[in-house]
Amino acid sequence: MLLDEASSRLDPATERLLERALDRLLVNRTCIIIAHRLATVRRADDILILESGHVVERGERAALAADPKSRFAALLRIGLGADLDSQDTAPAVPLGVAR
Secondary structure (H helix, E strand, O other): OEEEOOOOOOOHHHHHHHHHHHHHHOOOOOEEEEOOOHHHHOOOOEEEEEEOOEEEEEEEHHHHHHOOOOHHHHHHHHHOOOOHHHOOOOOOEEEEEEO
16 A cells, blocks of 8 residues: 555544544555655654655664654654644655555
8 A cells, every 4th residue: 555645735633534544444554655744654664764865764663763863753853743744845755664
């Protein structure tokens, strides 16, 4: 399954409905999640960070989040799950893989 900005531009109530549906749909499936919203990749097992079309970081979500030197951890610190879509250009795009 491939989700490309699936929650972008959704109101909070609709986003919650989508999140609950995804929780059911992703059971025993692999999904690639492309998102600027950090909350969207919270269910991912692995994270891949792209900048200017190049992979600049890859690893397990929990390990990257715990590593203060990782770009993913820096995104979490500055965004704290905020909607990064509101920026004209996001510094990086996290891609998550949920298995």
